[in-house]
Amino acid sequence: MEDNNKRVTVREQDDNYTHNIVRLNERSLDRRGFMKTMVGAAGLFAISTLPWGGLAAKQLFAKEENPFPKKKIADVATLAKGEAMEFHYPSEHESALIIRVGENEYKAYQNACTHLKCPVFWGKEEKELLCPCHHGKFDVMTGKPVAGPPRRPLPEITVQVENGVIYATGVKPYEA
Numbered sequence: 001m002e003d004n005n006k007r008v009t010v011r012e013q014d015d016n017y018t019h020n021i022v023r024l025n026e027r028s029l030d031r032r033g034f035m036k037t038m039v040g041a042a043g044l045f046a047i048s049t050l051p052w053g054g055l056a057a058k059q060l061f062a063k064e065e066n067p068f069p070k071k072k073i074a075d076v077a078t079l080a081k082g083e084a085m086e087f088h089y090p091s092e093h094e095s096a097l098i099i100r101v102g103e104n105e106y107k108a109y110q111n112a113c114t115h116l117k118c119p120v121f122w123g124k125e126e127k128e129l130l131c132p133c134h135h136g137k138f139d140v141m142t143g144k145p146v147a148g149p150p151r152r153p154l155p156e157i158t159v160q161v162e163n164g165v166i167y168a169t170g171v172k173p174y175e176a
């Protein structure tokens with residue numbers, strides 16, 4: 001029976017710098033080396049993806065955070081029923097209007113007209129939100145346009161009353 005571990009050598013005259021390689025050993029080393037490389041690469045890949053997995057899990061299970069600040073509008077006592085007050089929300093550059101429509105009911109909107117951005121004001125007599133530029137009108141309970149050129153509602157600001165203070169808590173997403 002032939003010995004498989006027999007040293008295979010290359011004749012001296014064929015020397016191409018590989019005559020001292022034991023081919024069978026080289027093959028087994030190759031396989032082992034390959035396996036080690038693959039295991040190493042798989043381990044490296046698994047470790048490198050851990051932070052992304054963590055991030056994805058955080059995104060998946062985290063509650064959706066409100067991107068808007070909670071900001072004081074006024075004390076309840078300073079806003080009589082049927083009256084309105086201007087304020088700014090969410091930033092100091094965004095003008096808004098709050099109307100006390102009932103004893104414990106408030107409606108608030110960003111008051112840049114959805115037609116061409118003129119400031120909308122509270123028509124106390126008409127009980128509507130009015131735009132003086134092109135006679136646009138908005139329903140105070142929904143913010144939807146009811147007359148004139150505006151086609152989109154005013155963005156509504158959510159409010160919350162706590163211990164006699166009215167706060168703005170967010171802007172409702174636009175619904176077509």
Ligand code: FES
Binds near residue numbers: 115
């Ligand atoms: S800007 Fe308000 S109706 Fe035109």
